[in-house]
Amino acid sequence: MSLNALSNATAGLAATQAAINLVSQNVANAGTAGYVKRTLTPVATGTNNLGVASGTITRSFDAAALKQLRLETSGAAYTSTKAGIASQLDALYGVPGSAAALDGTLNTFTESLQELAANPTSAAARTTVLSNASALASQINGAAASVQNLRTGVEAQLGTDTQSASTLLSNVAKLNAKIQNTTDASSLADLQDQRDQVINTLSNYMDVQTVAQRDGTVSVLTQSGVTLVDRGNAAVLSFDGHGTLSANSSYAADPTKRTVGTITATLPGGGKIDLGEPGAIRSGSLAAGIELRDQTLPQAQRQLDDLAGGLASSLTDSSRTAAMTSGVASIDLSGAIPATSNKPGAGLMAGNTLTISVTDINNVPRNIILVASDASPPPDIAADQTADGTAFVAAFSIKGGPDSYASVIEAALDKLKTNNPTLPALSVTKSTNSNFSAAALASGAALEIKSTTTDTSVLTAQANVTLPISTTDTSTGYPQIALFTDLSTSPPPVARLYTGSLDDNSQLTGFAQRISINPNLVGNTAALTRSSATDSTASGDRASKIYTALTSNQQTFSSSSGIGGVSAPYRSSVVGFAQDVIASQGAASSNAAALNDTQQTALSTAQSRFSAGAGVNIDQEMSNLIALQTAYGANARILTAARDMLNQLLQV
Template identity: 30%
Template sequence: MLFTALNNAFSGLSAAQQSIDVVSRNVANASTPGYTRKTLPVDNAVLGGEGRGVWTDAVRRDVDQRMMQQLRTDLSASQQTGVVADYLGRVDEMFGRPQDENSIASQVTRFTEAFQELTTNPESASVREGVISAAGETARKLNDLSTQIQDMRAEAESGIAASVDKVNHALGQIAELNEDISQRQAQGRSTADLEDKRDQHLEAVAEEIDIRVIDGGEGRSLVFTPDGSSLVGRGGARPLNFDQRFEINANTEWSRDGTQRQVGTITLGQDGNAVDLIGSGSLTGGRMAGLVELRDELLPQAQRQLDELAHQMATRLSEHTVRADAPTTTSREIDIAGRIQSDGDQIEVTFTNGSVQNRFTFIASSEPGGPASNDLTARANDTVFTFQRGASDAATAANLAAQINAAVAGSATTAGSTLTVQDSGGSAIQAVDARFTLTDTQSGNPDRLGLPVFADMKAGQVDYTGSVDGQGQKQGFAARIALNADLIANPERLVLTTGTTATGDSARPLELTRRLAEAPTTFSPATGIGGSGRPQTTTLGGFAREIVSFQGNQAQSASSRAEDRAAVARAIEDRVANQNGVNIDEEMNRLMEMEKVYAANAKLMGLVDQMFDTLFAIKR
């Protein structure tokens, strides 16, 4: 029995020593990020149905995996909203406030005021130079803002590449730790510290991309995207791929079609089985999702607003709008002679059928005509077609008639440049109302007060007509808008419409000032300002202020969301730390308890030793 007592005391002493070691490690790592409290499992050792001291198992940790998954989810959301708020805050600062001197709204106001001054002093060369200077500054302001937006998109592209590299490194570490943990568990050795390291890598992944983690058995953690694509499986890690692009501008876009895509995309797997995480919607959180949203949605939206402002400013100053002249008294005839001059010129047509009005816009193009996106115009309830400009007015009329026939249940016929819409099939078209809007590309058109103040520096200077061919001339126009070189060489054309116009004639300055400051303009809902049913209608200056206000409100909303998500993430981090972390007071109490246990077992061993001495003395 003395030997049994000695073995019991020895096992207790050994268990106390191991517990003291665990407590000391806990205290030493109390402030170590990612460290969780470790415990030594101790149980009654039973041999042959009788107690034989204590039994200890490998050091372990007690972690709530559901809470850890919630932590990872909240970290992903916090990182996503945080990066969006950071970028939009920079955009807001870049656009300024409506009243700020350096804002685009203030620049448009100064441009308008320069024209207003010209109305009262049209013969002044210095005032004309002031208009030229203000116009040039407005174009350069749009160029600068557009450049900064595209620089931020390029920065987001680089950020995505860095995020992918970080995720791939962490996934590789997780896969290696899975194998190490599995082997150690099979050997009955502690894996607690390795599990801590694995959780740190899982959090690193979660900061970049939203993930789901499940127990794969044998100590392995399997990692998936929210839609079930495997990132770390039993066979190891599956790295992400990102084909980063280094040329980012307003015309480079993401597309599901790889032949059309001009920015990088994130794929998982090899070519034959590759999954496009952007196209599949797998990016639901994390810094990576925020950067993709910025690159492909939020920053392009800011670019579209600048492009819309540049487009409307150029076309409103240079456009010439006329009603269709019917050659006879019937209202169903449209004469297009001289009315379609450039790609992008439009004819708005309203067909009246009883009490129903169907509205269409037909846009001239150098490409074959057909149905087009209704977003190409800002009119509510508009249906858009393009038609090909012909070599003559008659050919153009024939092409337009073909698209009218495709658009309405009427039959359009032509005779020369005159187009007639007739009832066909059961339809009853009572009236046709048409209006042409064409762009004046020359500054000396007689009897026309519009002026091509701005040009497109797409490939040297070209006329800006709002062509919809290809990606459309409007896309990226804010980056290319420039003061018309003809106006720089001939500032007097701000006043003179013909060679006989008096230098003091204020007709053109008054009309251009009206277009800038007073004439209501309907702006495309594709900018995010206004809706398709009720598009934004205001002045050019009013729209510039709307842009600035929109970006300010968006930045404020993003900041509020980021703060909310960060608060939620901090709260769950605190809960995890309180539940899984080290409490110094508890550990010191545990240490004192182990000190007493150690002392008691040591004393017991001493007493047993004395008993052995007494026994041996009796025997001698």
């Protein structure tokens, strides 16, 4: 027997012993979270590769399965976060159809109006109407406050999650540094396991991908391409939370205009990246939190604001539709006639709108919305602040009174035409049409709108005009009445007429938190049954018309509310809109829950797939152990035979 055989047998024993130790390690860690099965790959050595060495320890897993696991982990955290908030949001409105639900409270209010219409002389019926109106306003107040509480909670959670994610990024960088300086194969595998586990945990917060480097480290990037870890260097994530949020709190790329927190990644070189901007983080709990805070919950607030605005304006505003003659739209913009005014007729109030439907030069129907303003010059207004987020929007000043409407409206249209060349050129003149009232003609509030180039560009025109001149006015705008008002939240509380003004800030934004019954009606319930503007005799006519205004008359609600889609305004009665809001939130909650169930199943599948390749199979390890024991015994017999031969030689 040659000495090479002895050497090979010794090496074989060592390699087999190392493999047995590795099998033992695998079995011992079969239940350890994050442990990846190790394998030992022997290598040939010696002359003619007749020897063997232990080789290297490698972690056995499917890289594609690991990547998929991280994607599904991010997705599951995203859907779980959204489903939780959607469920809470749905609960704010109560069980549809129940007496305590929002639609139930609204139905109770409208039913009391019917009772009052049938019994106009009943003081109890009038009091019941005000009591039910107050209960409805309070329920809307409470729901809107809860929406902002949810936003505030999401804001706080974003701060906590950001700090956790930043700590995990730092841990990845530290493990990268240790891996670079580790030569022991077993210790290296342990560190790689720890790093993968940290990155898997990080996937709960954001969508990440990794790029392996030649030195054994990995770079961590978001799916949008932002590098968060490069070898031993990690970005620091911070969140500048804004505490309690309100309906006016919103994200903006300009830090001076932003009133909510954002996630800032400070890179090792000192550069900063705003991860709070749309699309920077696409999945995980951070992406879900940003979407909930900046989109889902603000839309829920807008729905409640639109409902509150619809309640108030449906009882105060008169809808005017233009008479169309050969492409000329004739419309009356006159308001109520104040008893203390010598003017023949009052006009528009700030927030009242004139909507002109036209066909542009490409023959595409478009809406132009002009918003009345008390400011001079009037403010710039974004389309999403109006009922149609796709419309061309401008404001015009009403400080000059109705006599100035023709000139200021035409100037606003000219400005829109300059900025949007596809719009037709329109002219506005005071009307001489005898069909209008003398007051409208005398004040200049009756207008004619037409194209300067074609008779077919103007399709129609419509306006809403607030008739009561103040919250104390219960007769001038008959049958309109300011039953619901805008109660300021700062002391002392002051009830304002709701007109939807966009001067300074939008009156609609946050109106759901401020809507209240008109305090001037509490001591004057007889106004609910006034027969006319000049007759205070009790009649059920006004209560009946209020009921019709809420249950039958169609109103235009903003596309920003998301009811009926986000690409066009939505028309419905106030009661119908309330029912649609509740139904949409219920559907959104069900859809979010179903999507989360699907995503959790996908995550479970991804975990099973990864575990199948990376997990320890006890049966397989036992089979390997038997094979290794056989190999160990074979090498041991060679050494035993060599020992016996040497002993015999020594005895000769």
